[in-house]
Amino acid sequence: MGKIIEHIGIIGTGNLGTQIAIKADELNYEVQFVYNRTKDKAHELAGLVDAKALSILENLPSCDILFLTVPDHQISLVIQELLPLKEKLKDTIIVHCSGATPMNVLKDFELYGVFYPLQTFTQNKTPDWSHIPIFLEGCNLEVTKTLEIFAGSFSNNIFVQNSEERLKIHCGAVLVSNFVHALAHASLQISEQQNFKQIYFPLITETVQKLQNFQPHECITGPAKRKDFTTIQKHLSLIQNSEIKKFYEIMTKYIQENII
Numbered sequence: 001m002g003k004i005i006e007h008i009g010i011i012g013t014g015n016l017g018t019q020i021a022i023k024a025d026e027l028n029y030e031v032q033f034v035y036n037r038t039k040d041k042a043h044e045l046a047g048l049v050d051a052k053a054l055s056i057l058e059n060l061p062s063c064d065i066l067f068l069t070v071p072d073h074q075i076s077l078v079i080q081e082l083l084p085l086k087e088k089l090k091d092t093i094i095v096h097c098s099g100a101t102p103m104n105v106l107k108d109f110e111l112y113g114v115f116y117p118l119q120t121f122t123q124n125k126t127p128d129w130s131h132i133p134i135f136l137e138g139c140n141l142e143v144t145k146t147l148e149i150f151a152g153s154f155s156n157n158i159f160v161q162n163s164e165e166r167l168k169i170h171c172g173a174v175l176v177s178n179f180v181h182a183l184a185h186a187s188l189q190i191s192e193q194q195n196f197k198q199i200y201f202p203l204i205t206e207t208v209q210k211l212q213n214f215q216p217h218e219c220i221t222g223p224a225k226r227k228d229f230t231t232i233q234k235h236l237s238l239i240q241n242s243e244i245k246k247f248y249e250i251m252t253k254y255i256q257e258n259i260i
């Protein structure tokens with residue numbers, strides 16, 4: 001039987017911190033406080049979820065779960081700032097939300113874990129949480145159970161996964177999301193078009209939809225798959241940006257050597 005989560009604290013009111021606070025509030029958890037170094041940003045989110053806005057860590061009120069939603073490279077720094085409050089936080093489950101950071105960075109606290117939702121979050125777009133895969137890890141069985149129950153109210157797609165597996169999943173997520181957005185940007189540069197939605201959106205939509213029914217290797221078409229070497233050379237002569245050109249060459253080789 002896990003602990004009952006009622007009160008939530010958030011450190012870092014950026015893209016993910018904002019969306020967790022909004023969803024938790026919608027689910028009737030009490031968002032006790034939101035902390036941001038920049039006071040105005042804390043106030044902005046606090047107003048939305050009826051929470052206390054904080055910009056000084058020493059004043060943290062107690063809560064059942066504390067989210068560290070700061071960039072991966074700042075997690076250790078925030079942990080150092082929180083350690084003097086360790087006694088006050090002994091009944092609080094402290095979680096980070098990073099796919100690439102091991103759980104044990106939190107090992108100096110009593111109760112800790114990881115809550116990693118595999119989705120791309122931005123502050124201004126409310127996601128549908130119901131199918132978002134959430135990868136959890138807890139410092140002991142009770143914490144894991146508590147996180148499962150809590151995360152289960154956000155989504156019906158919950159996994160318990162260790163830090164090593166989570167890192168691999170996170171790396172895959174960078175490929176299928178961040179790199180796709182970067183490639184969308186590059187496609188406009190190469191084609192000298194402005195309107196991604198009008199020109200490429202039907203193609204990218206079909207590309208994604210096919211993946212609902214087929215394995216990636218069954219979906220792929222294009223010059224590399226067809227061995228249209230003349231077309232590949234024409235494209236390579238056209239691409240000005242040396243990084244995009246390198247990427248085109250590397251992915252063409254990857255398709256030819258791994259997918260055909």
Ligand SMILES: NC(=O)c1ccc[n+]([C@@H]2O[C@H](COP(=O)([O-])OP(=O)(O)OC[C@H]3O[C@@H](n4cnc5c(N)ncnc54)[C@H](OP(=O)(O)O)[C@@H]3O)[C@@H](O)[C@H]2O)c1
Nearest residue numbers: 012013014015016037038069070071072074097098120121
């Ligand atoms: N966004 C996503 O799609 C996504 C998805 C899954 C997991 N995650 C994970 O969620 C975490 C947060 O990512 P994010 O995209 O929400 O980041 P973000 O939008 O850049 O927001 C980061 C927040 O952390 C604050 N912050 C930065 N350094 C700090 C420090 N030293 N002390 C206190 N606060 C600090 C920032 O405050 P200021 O406003 O003062 O700069 C900002 O509020 C990361 O671990 C990331 O891997 C993100």
